[in-house]
Each structure stands twice: as C-alpha cells, then as structure tokens.
Amino acid sequence: MNKIFMELDDKGEGQSIILRAGETDSFHDSLTQLASYNIPKYIDLTSLHVGDTWKIINDFSSWELEITFIIDDNQINEDLLESTQNIKDINYRNNNYYLMPGISEINLVEKYRVLNINVKQKKKSYELEIVESLLREYDKNNEVINKLQREKQQLYHTVGNVDDNDLETRYLDLMEKYKQSLKRLDQLRSSKLGKMQVAYWNKKRGY
Structure with a gap:
C-alpha cells in the first residue's frame, strides 16, 4: 500500500x-x-x-x-x-x-563512488562499535559470573549445603545471558572484520 x-x-x-x-x-x-x-x-x-x-x-x-x-x-x-x-x-x-x-x-557515477566510500566507512565504524560493545558485554558478564561463583563457593564453605534460591536464580540467568553474548561474539569473530577488531581490542587490553 x-x-x-x-x-x-x-x-x-x-x-x-x-x-x-x-x-x-x-x-x-x-x-x-x-x-x-x-x-x-x-x-x-x-x-x-x-x-x-x-x-x-x-x-x-x-x-x-x-x-x-x-x-x-x-x-x-x-x-x-x-x-x-x-x-x-x-x-x-x-x-x-x-x-x-x-x-x-x-559525472553521477563518480559522485556515487565518493559517496559510497563514505557509506562503507560508516558501516564499518558501526560494525566496529557492535564488536566493541559485545566485547565489553562479554567482559562484564564474565566478571559478574565469577563474582557469583565466588559468593556461591563461600556460602558452601561457611554454612554447608545452603539452598540460596535467589543466588541460584541470578547465577542461572546470568549464565544464559553469558551464553547468548558468547554466541553473538563468535558470529562476529568469524568475520574478517570481527577478527581484526578482536585482535585490536585484545592488544589494547594488553593480551
């Protein structure tokens, strides 16, 4: 319509x-x-x-x-x-x-070529932002999950077999989010652009 x-x-x-x-x-x-x-x-x-x-x-x-x-x-x-x-x-x-x-x-074609270069650069910049965002999400989730794992271990060591439903629920929820972010990250890592950005990001973090 x-x-x-x-x-x-x-x-x-x-x-x-x-x-x-x-x-x-x-x-x-x-x-x-x-x-x-x-x-x-x-x-x-x-x-x-x-x-x-x-x-x-x-x-x-x-x-x-x-x-x-x-x-x-x-x-x-x-x-x-x-x-x-x-x-x-x-x-x-x-x-x-x-x-x-x-x-x-x-010359329309020549002008289009110039415009198209800028369009492609903007797309690459946007894709790089996505990769960096996923990497930050990956690091954040990893940090929170490690913290919850430590808290859970401390509970078991200090109190015994404690059934902490709230902690367990939070842990499982974050694990699911963690898996989803890993899946998205792996999809981007498989592309040439993703591999280049991951290498760049790791270098920035000193890996």
Whole structure:
C-alpha cells in the first residue's frame, strides 16, 4: 500500500510531503495526490524491489513534477546509475540516497563512488562499535559470573549445603545471558572484520 506523510516544521506547518511507495499498481494515483501539495516532495522507494524501483525512476518525467527519490544502498550500484538518463544529481543523508530527476550535468557515477566510500566507512565504524560493545558485554558478564561463583563457593564453605534460591536464580540467568553474548561474539569473530577488531581490542587490553 502506498502512503503519504507530511513533515511539519516547528510551527506545525507542512515543510515537506513524502510518498512512501509500497506497491506499483496504484502508484500513479498516489503520484497525482502527491502533486496537489505545494511543498517539497519526496518519493520513498526503499520498500520496493530493485527492478520496480528503477522502473519508476526511469519512467518518471521531471517535467511533470519536481520531486526527489529516496532509495537505500541495496537498491543502487554503478551499473544501474550508468544505465539511467533520468537523474541529474545524487546525495546521501539519513542513511539513504537521494536522487533528483532531470538531465545531469555532472559525472553521477563518480559522485556515487565518493559517496559510497563514505557509506562503507560508516558501516564499518558501526560494525566496529557492535564488536566493541559485545566485547565489553562479554567482559562484564564474565566478571559478574565469577563474582557469583565466588559468593556461591563461600556460602558452601561457611554454612554447608545452603539452598540460596535467589543466588541460584541470578547465577542461572546470568549464565544464559553469558551464553547468548558468547554466541553473538563468535558470529562476529568469524568475520574478517570481527577478527581484526578482536585482535585490536585484545592488544589494547594488553593480551
């Protein structure tokens, strides 16, 4: 289903209108509705398949309506960009590519390459943050579990076979969380990026 959303400014007035495309059958009807607004217009194509996305882009006439297409990085590559004659400019913000219809006077592919390098760097930085977060979680869980193990051993040594249900429950719960964090950590460690980051993190900790 296609949906139309209006973005409001601080005064509660419309500052832009977005058509979020969910299907192609009723797209032209939604486009007619979008054209009725006299504010900047965007068409969000991120929910569509790549083929449908570029059919809409290539069939669109910039003379009919001034809009900007929004697509994600999985819907674009150099070949697709080279094959179109209907895009005049490209930018990247809010984790999406913004394509402006029209006749281009710049090298779109070259600009896309530069933008894509930055996108990949941001993704790598995000993945590194995930790895570091999991490593911190691993260390934290390990520290707490070791503390509980010591507490449990102290109870057995000082009082005998003490049935401490609260301690046992906390211990088992943390063990489960510990296993889950280890599982996620192992998945990341299997990737090249994960191996590099683990080595870097261990070096920082003096291992």
